[in-house]
Amino acid sequence: MAMMWAGRFSKEVDSGVNAFNSSIAFDARMYRQDIAGSIAHATMLGEQGIISAGDSLEIIGGLKEILADLESGKLQFDPNAEDVHMFIEAELTSRLGDVGKRLHTSRSRNDQVALDIRLYLRDEIKEIRELVKKLIETLCDIAGKHADTIMPGYTHLQRAQPITFGHHMMAYAQMLLRDIERLNDTEKRMNISPLGSCALAGTTYNIDRSRTAALLGMDGAMANSLDGVSDRDFCMELANALSICMVHLSRFSEEIILWCSWEFKFIELDDAYTTGSSIMPQKKNPDVTELIRGKTARVIGDNMTLLTMMKGLPLAYNKDMQEDKEAIFDAVDNIKLCISTFIPMLATMTVLKDNMRKAAAKGFINATDCADYLVKKGMPFRTAYKITGGLVAHCIENNTTLEELPLEDYKKQSELFEEDVYSAISLDTCVKERKSYGGPSPESVRAQIELVQKKLKELCNG
Ligand code: ARG
Numbered sequence: 001m002a003m004m005w006a007g008r009f010s011k012e013v014d015s016g017v018n019a020f021n022s023s024i025a026f027d028a029r030m031y032r033q034d035i036a037g038s039i040a041h042a043t044m045l046g047e048q049g050i051i052s053a054g055d056s057l058e059i060i061g062g063l064k065e066i067l068a069d070l071e072s073g074k075l076q077f078d079p080n081a082e083d084v085h086m087f088i089e090a091e092l093t094s095r096l097g098d099v100g101k102r103l104h105t106s107r108s109r110n111d112q113v114a115l116d117i118r119l120y121l122r123d124e125i126k127e128i129r130e131l132v133k134k135l136i137e138t139l140c141d142i143a144g145k146h147a148d149t150i151m152p153g154y155t156h157l158q159r160a161q162p163i164t165f166g167h168h169m170m171a172y173a174q175m176l177l178r179d180i181e182r183l184n185d186t187e188k189r190m191n192i193s194p195l196g197s198c199a200l201a202g203t204t205y206n207i208d209r210s211r212t213a214a215l216l217g218m219d220g221a222m223a224n225s226l227d228g229v230s231d232r233d234f235c236m237e238l239a240n241a242l243s244i245c246m247v248h249l250s251r252f253s254e255e256i257i258l259w260c261s262w263e264f265k266f267i268e269l270d271d272a273y274t275t276g277s278s279i280m281p282q283k284k285n286p287d288v289t290e291l292i293r294g295k296t297a298r299v300i301g302d303n304m305t306l307l308t309m310m311k312g313l314p315l316a317y318n319k320d321m322q323e324d325k326e327a328i329f330d331a332v333d334n335i336k337l338c339i340s341t342f343i344p345m346l347a348t349m350t351v352l353k354d355n356m357r358k359a360a361a362k363g364f365i366n367a368t369d370c371a372d373y374l375v376k377k378g379m380p381f382r383t384a385y386k387i388t389g390g391l392v393a394h395c396i397e398n399n400t401t402l403e404e405l406p407l408e409d410y411k412k413q414s415e416l417f418e419e420d421v422y423s424a425i426s427l428d429t430c431v432k433e434r435k436s437y438g439g440p441s442p443e444s445v446r447a448q449i450e451l452v453q454k455k456l457k458e459l460c461n462g
Contacts, residue, residue: 004082022080022081022083023083023084024079024087026326027083027085027325029120029329030116030325031088032067033115033116033123034084034085034088035067037115037116037216038059038088038089038112039060040215042056042060043211043212044212044215045105047211048208050205051102055099058096059092059096059099059100059102059103063092065095075091083113083322084116086109089103105205106198106205106207107195110197110199111194111195111197111198111199111228111229112195115193115195118191118194118218119216124332125186125190128336129184133456135176136452136456138343139169139170139173140452142166142347143169143173144446145166145351146165146169146351149165150163150356150357151163151164151356151359152363153440159362159363159364159365160365161365161368162365162366162427162430163434163440165356166445167439170448176245177456179241179244179245179248180459180460181459182245185237185241186238186241189233189237191219192218192219192220193213194231195213195216196212196225196228197228197229199229200226200229209221230316230317232310235306236306239327239331242302242303242335243302243303246335253293253342254289260284260286264355264359266351266355266356269349273344273348273349274286274288288341299330299335302327302330305327306328309323309327361403361427364392364395369424369425369430369433370388370391374387374388374416379414379416403422403425
């Protein structure tokens, strides 16, 4: 196939180089955005009198037909084309002849590709936001059912203080809300049009860049043509936002993996979301969560690819930048897969309340509350801390718990202890009384759910 730039060259490009250069295998997915951009461009060219109104209409008609033919499968991508932009333009020209050749007036593939990726990722952000929203709603549901399900809270993976399972779920809801905020923020900077930056130096034609931006539903035109074609911040920002979101999913996955082990047995995953072993008949493996943890590495890798690819590039366009697409597409594809599998897995898991409570009843997780009991009776906290430490050591030595320790043993340590110590250190009291703002009490969890649902509405109504 003769190249678009054949005029300047005396030889055909080596076929290996052609294949090496080609991006159609991975940029064909942007065909809708490429056509939308071209339609906006042709509309503006016609309105400005840069091409005739008739040619503009004919080009727009031709582009719409190409779109319909691609959607129906009547037209197939040519794997030998250099990229989606060249393919669609060549197809238009083969259909319209000279009129088709007018489309690329006052445009370059450099501003075209920058525009297409923005438009493509803008749509992806909407989908990802919807998925994250569904995930948060699922967490609110679970938290609502388990606002008073007591479980041990951990630091250093050592039992620390009692919390509720609902509280634990709502911690993830908060992380995911911030993920949505980051997506929204990325979207704002992404939705500015580079079209009309042309190759790098704008153009001598009287183009109207605000018009093309408005036609594409974008919030204005980028203010510097060099930046317009050189900028991939929006890819790096998105990859970063997705990496952080994946880190959240990965930490959650890690906890689920622990919770469904025999050592914890806090939850049981539905059979539909686990796999067996080919040799060990007893096995029920949490593959989904392990894969999410694994794919997190991959999305972080995509983020790193983008940062590293950009860091040494002089302005403006360099072919290195063609590498942006596989990285960012891999990140968006994978996070969508992960979240859409994660949601039903969470929604169908069984929470083993009794096991959680049993675990919370061991490990002296009410020791802080025992110290606080003394503090409320007037003792300074540090003294109360020391006395409680002594009680815990005594319990460990005598293989008993704070709940079972007789009052006379308490009294040996401090006269302040009375019969009411038992209710003060009961798990239910420990949790119910932790109603400070953002705390784990059932009351606080219900308030958190309400707040999250409200925030979710605000963030997703854009
Ligand atoms: N396929 C190219 C890319 O993805 C399109 C832009 C090419 N521009 C150029 N001057 N070679 O980045």
